[in-house]
Amino acid sequence: MKGKVTLLITLTILVISLTGCWNRRELTDLSIATAMGIDKSDDGYLVTAQIINPSEIAAQVPTTRTAVTSYRTTGATVFEALRKLTKESPRKIYMSHMRTIVFGEDLAKEGIAKTLDFISRDHEFRTDFYILVARGVKATEVLNILTPLEKIPANKIYYSLRMSEKAWAATHAVQLDELISKLVSKGDNPVLTGILIKGDPEKGKKLSNVEQVKPSTLLEIDSLAAFKKDKLVGWLDMVESIGFNHITGNVKSTLVAIPCPNGGKLAAELIRTKPNVKGRVEDGKPKINIDHFVEANIAETECAVDLSKTENIYKIEKTLANEIKSKMEKAVKRAQKDFKSDIFGFGEAIHRTDPKAWKELKEDWNKKFENLEVNIKVTVKIRRLGTIFNSLQKEIKE
Amino acid sequence: MKWKLFKSKNKYQAINRNIQMENINQSGPLKKTLKDNIKQVKEALGESSDIVTREFLIGEDGKIKLGLFYIEGLANTTFIQDIILKTLMIDIRKANLNTTAYSKKKAFEILRDFVLSVGNMKEIADFENLLTSLLSGDAIVLIDGYEQGFAIDSKGWEERGVTEPTSQTVVRGPKDSFSETLRTNISLIRRRIKDPSLWIETKQIGRRTKTDVAIVYIKGVASDKIVKEVRRRLDKIDIDGILESSYIEELIQDETYSFFPTVYNTERPDSVAAGLLEGRVAILVDGTPFVLLVPTLFVQYFQSSEDYYQRSDIGSLLRILRYLSFFIALLTPSLYIAVTTFHQEMLPTPLLISIAAQREGTPFPAFVEALMMEITFEILREAGIRMPRAVGPAISIVGALVLGEAAVKAGIVSPVMVIVVSITAISSFVSPTYNMAIAVRILRFLFMTLAATFGLFGIALGLIAMVLHLCSLRSFGIPYMAPMAPFIWNDQKDVIVRSPIWNMFSRPRLINQKNIIRQQSPSMAKPKPPQKKQ
Numbered sequence: 001m002k003g004k005v006t007l008l009i010t011l012t013i014l015v016i017s018l019t020g021c022w023n024r025r026e027l028t029d030l031s032i033a034t035a036m037g038i039d040k041s042d043d044g045y046l047v048t049a050q051i052i053n054p055s056e057i058a059a060q061v062p063t064t065r066t067a068v069t070s071y072r073t074t075g076a077t078v079f080e081a082l083r084k085l086t087k088e089s090p091r092k093i094y095m096s097h098m099r100t101i102v103f104g105e106d107l108a109k110e111g112i113a114k115t116l117d118f119i120s121r122d123h124e125f126r127t128d129f130y131i132l133v134a135r136g137v138k139a140t141e142v143l144n145i146l147t148p149l150e151k152i153p154a155n156k157i158y159y160s161l162r163m164s165e166k167a168w169a170a171t172h173a174v175q176l177d178e179l180i181s182k183l184v185s186k187g188d189n190p191v192l193t194g195i196l197i198k199g200d201p202e203k204g205k206k207l208s209n210v211e212q213v214k215p216s217t218l219l220e221i222d223s224l225a226a227f228k229k230d231k232l233v234g235w236l237d238m239v240e241s242i243g244f245n246h247i248t249g250n251v252k253s254t255l256v257a258i259p260c261p262n263g264g265k266l267a268a269e270l271i272r273t274k275p276n277v278k279g280r281v282e283d284g285k286p287k288i289n290i291d292h293f294v295e296a297n298i299a300e301t302e303c304a305v306d307l308s309k310t311e312n313i314y315k316i317e318k319t320l321a322n323e324i325k326s327k328m329e330k331a332v333k334r335a336q337k338d339f340k341s342d343i344f345g346f347g348e349a350i351h352r353t354d355p356k357a358w359k360e361l362k363e364d365w366n367k368k369f370e371n372l373e374v375n376i377k378v379t380v381k382i383r384r385l386g387t388i389f390n391s392l393q394k395e396i397k398e
Numbered sequence: 399m400k401w402k403l404f405k406s407k408n409k410y411q412a413i414n415r416n417i418q419m420e421n422i423n424q425s426g427p428l429k430k431t432l433k434d435n436i437k438q439v440k441e442a443l444g445e446s447s448d449i450v451t452r453e454f455l456i457g458e459d460g461k462i463k464l465g466l467f468y469i470e471g472l473a474n475t476t477f478i479q480d481i482i483l484k485t486l487m488i489d490i491r492k493a494n495l496n497t498t499a500y501s502k503k504k505a506f507e508i509l510r511d512f513v514l515s516v517g518n519m520k521e522i523a524d525f526e527n528l529l530t531s532l533l534s535g536d537a538i539v540l541i542d543g544y545e546q547g548f549a550i551d552s553k554g555w556e557e558r559g560v561t562e563p564t565s566q567t568v569v570r571g572p573k574d575s576f577s578e579t580l581r582t583n584i585s586l587i588r589r590r591i592k593d594p595s596l597w598i599e600t601k602q603i604g605r606r607t608k609t610d611v612a613i614v615y616i617k618g619v620a621s622d623k624i625v626k627e628v629r630r631r632l633d634k635i636d637i638d639g640i641l642e643s644s645y646i647e648e649l650i651q652d653e654t655y656s657f658f659p660t661v662y663n664t665e666r667p668d669s670v671a672a673g674l675l676e677g678r679v680a681i682l683v684d685g686t687p688f689v690l691l692v693p694t695l696f697v698q699y700f701q702s703s704e705d706y707y708q709r710s711d712i713g714s715l716l717r718i719l720r721y722l723s724f725f726i727a728l729l730t731p732s733l734y735i736a737v738t739t740f741h742q743e744m745l746p747t748p749l750l751i752s753i754a755a756q757r758e759g760t761p762f763p764a765f766v767e768a769l770m771m772e773i774t775f776e777i778l779r780e781a782g783i784r785m786p787r788a789v790g791p792a793i794s795i796v797g798a799l800v801l802g803e804a805a806v807k808a809g810i811v812s813p814v815m816v817i818v819v820s821i822t823a824i825s826s827f828v829s830p831t832y833n834m835a836i837a838v839r840i841l842r843f844l845f846m847t848l849a850a851t852f853g854l855f856g857i858a859l860g861l862i863a864m865v866l867h868l869c870s871l872r873s874f875g876i877p878y879m880a881p882m883a884p885f886i887w888n889d890q891k892d893v894i895v896r897s898p899i900w901n902m903f904s905r906p907r908l909i910n911q912k913n914i915i916r917q918q919s920p921s922m923a924k925p926k927p928p929q930k931k932q
Contacts, residue, residue: 016851024739024850026764027757032742032750058755096743097750126743152751 030094034068035154037139038115039104041074045115046104047081048072048140049093050154057151066207067151070143078118095124099158101131102139102195105232113183113230120176127176130161133225133232135194142195145204148215160221161193169254169270170223170241183230186362187347191244194222194235228341228366236334243331246324247290247344249275255299258319261312264303264393268296268320271383279350281357288346288374290328296320297384301391308389313382321378332374342369425526432465432542439467442529449532456486462505463542472535474554482537482550485515502544509541510548518551530608560586563665565832568704575665580610580684586667587614591674595619603632603646607639610684611646614670619677619905619913624693624874628679643683643690650681650692652872657837660873662694664831669703675916677909693874693909697882697893700724702830705896714895721894723825727838730822731768732849732857734815738764740853756812765850767811771819772843774801779823880908 037048049071056067071088075081085093101119103112119125134142143153150156164171171193182190197219203209204217223241226234236244245251251273260266272295280287298307298316305312335343347365351358361368424442429435436451443449452466464486468478490513510521522528522538523546531549532538540547560582563575576583584598595617602608611632615625631650640646647661648654664670665687670680673691681690700720705713737744738753745753760767778797785793801819805811822842829835841864848856871878881889886907891897903917 016847024763025742027738027742027750027754028760030742030754032754034747052751052754054751054755055758057751094742097747099747124743155747 025092025094029091031089031091032094032097034097034152035100035102035143035157036095036098037072037102037104037134037143038078038107038112039138039140040107040110043074044076045078045081045107046072046074046138046140047078047085048143049082049085049089050143050152051089051093052152064207066146068146068153070140072140078115079122095122096126098125098129099152099154100129100161102142102157103131103133103192104139105134105136106138108133108192108225108227108232111230116176116180116183116230120180125176130158130173130175131179131192132157132161132195132221133192135196135222135225135235137197137201141201142197142219145197145201145217145219146207146209147219148210153219157195157219157221160219164221165250166252167254169245169251170238171221172224172241172245172248172250182345185345185348187342187349187351187358187365188345189229189341189343189366190227191224191236191343192227194225196220196222226335226339226341226343228339233339233341234334236331239327240331240334243327243329244335244343246273246292246328247275247277247331249273256296256320256323258316258323260301260303260305261315261319262303262305264301264305266298266303266305266316267300268316268380268382269299270294270296277344277346277349279346279353281350281354281361284357286346286350286357286361286368286372288349288372290374290376292324292328292376292378294320294324294378294380296380296382298382298386302393304391304394304397306390306394307385317380317382320380320382324380325376325378328376328378329374332376336370336372340370341366342372346372346374424529425524427524428522428528428540428545428547430543430545432463432540435540435547436465436467438525439528439532442525452483454483454487456490458491462502465540465542466537467532467540468537468552469532469535472533472555473537473552474535477552477554478537481516482514482539482552485513486539489513502541506541506544506546509539514539514548514550516550516552520549522547522549530602533608534610557582566664566666566669566703566830568702568707571704571707572666572668574667576667576682576687576689578685578687580612580682583667583682583687583689584612584614587670587674587680590667590671591616596674599629601632603635603637604640605636605638607641609640611640612682614674614680614682616674616677619675620679621677621909621912624909625679627874628681628692632681640683640685642686643681643688646681646683647690652874656867656871657840658696658868658871658878659699659831659833659837660694660871660878662691662698662831663688663833664691665689666703672703672706676905677913693876694878695873695876695880695906695909696868696871696878699829699831699834701892701896706899710896710898714897717896718894720828720830723828724834724838727822727826727828727835728842729845729857730818730825731772731842732845732860733854734818735764735768735846736849736853736857739850753812753814756814759809760812761810763850764815765846767815768818768846769843771801771805771811771815772822772846775819775823776839876908881906884908 031051032054033049034052035050039046039048051069051071053065053067053069056063056065071085073081073084073088075084082093107115120127145153147153147156150159161171161173165173172191174190174192179190179192182188197204197217199215199217201217209215209217223238224236224244225232226236242251242254251270253270255267255269257265257267274293276291276293278289278291280289301307305316307313332344335341342365346369347358347362350361429438432453440449440451448470450468450470454464454466456462456464466478466482510519520531522531528538528547528549535553535555536549537552538547538549557579558577560574560577562573574586576586588596593616597615597617599613601611603611613625613628613632628650632646635646635649637645637649643663647663651660653660662673670689670691674680678691678693681692700717702716702720705717708716738757742750757764762770778793778801781793782790802816806813806816826835826838829838845857845860848860852859869877869879869883877884880886881893888904889906891902892906900917904914905916907914
């Protein structure tokens with residue numbers, strides 16, 4: 001008995017000590033990458049990794065070093081390029097805390113599917129980062145800009161995108177799982193939000209960029225990039241982006257400015273939107289009906305409208321509905337005419353209502369999408385008028 | 399194997415010989431003459447200087463010679479002089495104890511029946527009993543020419559009074575605690591349970607110390623099987639000395655090779671009374687304020703007596719807090735090690751960056767750093783307990799400076815490590831019982847090693863092993879993890895939450911099987927709904 005116990009203890013100790021912590025990584029051995037940029041290059045890909053410099057971020061006293069460093073290298077594949085980065089970086093690049101991945105516009109036009117395989121296959125990636133497209137510039141340039149307020153530029157992109165998605169309807173934050181599921185779906189195509197550099201990219205690289213009250217170079221979240229399969233086919237403008245988000249149900253809160261019934265302007269804050277996209281197949285012809293329900297508050301009036309009268313409220317509701325409807329129609333038109341790509345997922349809507357018909361329709365769906373009949377109906381309800389009743393304009397006039 | 403057996407046999411023989419040798423002068427019947435008896439007592443005790451011997455004559459004619467022994471310090475001298483000596487030498491001076499008319503036996507009977515006006519008195523006929531009584535503070539009276547005598551209870555030594563408990567304090571609740579004297583301790587329990595079925599069995603354990611050990615239980619509430627088992631285990635003890643109840647605890651516990659205590663100890667009389675009412679058996683040992691309570695369940699270590707003195711919602715929340723701090727004290731350092739060396743992806747990004755920034759420039763791996771800090775803390779803690787009271791502030795200043803400020807400033811440890819160690823330390827003090835806190839203390843280091851080698855996987859393995867071990871434990875035949883494993887629904891009312899007293903109508907199932915009802919009808923008092931006026 002005693003011998004057995006001793007043997008067991010010895011074996012346990014051996015098992016614990018002989019494994020030797022083989023995949024142990026101390027925090028001080030890691031380069032935490034917060035953003036990755038992928039561009040096209042001559043021999044494959046140009047990969048940029050934005051590495052944070054932890055001691056700078058937590059520094060109590062301002063230093064002259066930057067909070068992030070970007071390393072870049074080229075490789076035949078993304079993975080090769082990433083591994084090659086260790087030649088430049090003193091530590092192993094650690095991908096789990098990636099906040100954003102930026103694709104260069106050139107690469108996006110050629111197709112992004114090949115690079116996505118590595119990103120979704122590798123175990124080190126968490127899939128909670130946002131994916132964007134650099135508009136007009138290379139992704140590597142975007143990652144070189146230092147940003148005010150947020151010390152880590154990748155975080156600035158991440159939070160900007162998240163906040164603008166909530167408060168401003170023209171953007172849409174896309175994560176890896178959504179992107180991939182839209183890529184492989186026959187009746188849907190992905191969109192990604194664009195990002196652009198405002199100002200001189202060269203100046204943005206220097207610490208002096210963030211040493212001024214008004215930085216000379218800024219990163220800005222732009223409107224949406226439409227894809228056909230994995231290829232970028234064009235950019236939606238702001239109005240079309242808002243229309244797109246109305247159709248896909250991504251509008252959380254935004255504002256709509258409309259002319260007043262008797263001149264001047266009025267802004268309504270949308271507080272709840274609920275598009276109901278129904279697909280239908282009539283005589284082999286697919287049809288889409290969108291029943292959009294919107295709740296709004298009056299946010300701002302610059303005209304002497306009498307808000308105490310219900311008929312005025314009804315008028316405003318109607319104008320609002322028309323305004324939103326026109327945005328949605330513009331987005332549909334653009335997608336049908338210019339992109340020839342079903343970015344709204346109408347195909348999936350038909351798939352859901354009529355799976356049998358979809359079997360035939362799904363072949364070459366994007367072609368059929370071009371001539372798809374889309375009926376849009378928007379209902380707006382105004383719920384609240386804010387803390388004052390009538391506009392100041394009206395009070396002054398009286 | 400062969401020589402081992404041989405050797406152990408030899409050892410036994412040596413022990414037996416030893417026993418025989420030491421008992422030579424200390425047993426056997428009393429001698430006839432007082433002179434011989436005195437001689438033998440003195441011989442047996444090695445002429446120790448604290449023994450008082452007094453020979454005197456009684457009766458009108460002074461024909462009967464008596465001898466009195468007692469031990470100074472153990473016996474109450476005032477009592478002996480005022481009651482025994484005064485009675486024998488003065489009060490019965492005039493009495494006719496004619497030795498010719500009556501035999502010496504008659505004199506013995508008269509003394510017993512009419513003269514000695516004391517309550518607790520024993521007749522003794524042999525040296526073994528005589529010496530035991532003498533050494534426990536009795537006064538011995540022997541009659542010259544007769545081979546029997548009396549042992550008169552005259553115990554009276556210096557003792558510590560009943561003070562506030564030092565190891566288990568409460569805000570609300572009784573503030574008395576057991577002391578070192580068995581009789582006082584029993585009286586503290588009796589005062590709480592005035593039930594004739596509160597039975598007390600006393601026995602002496604320890605060949606040399608002859609320590610009084612009392613088994614206390616409520617007849618009819620405590621399971622007979624368990625009482626019998628306690629008695630059997632106590633009878634089996636053969637040891638030279640019992641100096642503290644921990645000796646008994648180690649000798650009767652079910653499992654020695656376990657970090658988890660399977661015998662509960664407390665110095666609070668109210669805890670013992672509560673345990674007795676639940677059907678447990680208490681073991682009191684003379685010379686220590688710590689009373690054992692069996693059978694013991696794991697959940698008992700999370701129940702403070704204050705839970706029952708505060709409102710049930712407060713009691714429940716505090717208990718949940720205690721479970722929580724058990725896990726914090728057990729796992730925080732190991733989780734920190736596992737997450738920072740294996741699973742960095744599990745942390746939210748801002749937290750990871752903040753930890754990474756703090757770890758920047760620290761020379762040691764997280765495990766070594768944690769180990770260093772934990773050991774430093776254990777040293778401080780041990781020093782805090784053992785050191786003389788007067789140097790206490792010095793230790794705390796040095797400790798706070800070394801642990802907190804200097805180590806961080808010098809860049810040897812990261813500030814987050816100091817936080818981890820501190821929260822662990824504070825959580826380990828939450829446990830209402832000291833010995834469970836120690837179990838957690840030891841296991842923490844095991845978990846740290848596991849975390850450093852296998853990460854979270856190792857912690858999960860360790861937890862599984864720990865739970866398996868806990869489930870395998872028994873305390874006097876009762877599963878240690880009851881009522882969680884085996885799961886007993888009726889007993890859940892006093893495990894995670896402490897339900898209102900009116901809801902605790904039954905005793906814990908496994909501890910007591912025949913008399914489980916505590917309240918015949920729910921005794922909750924609800925005001926009657928207001929009557930409608932007719």
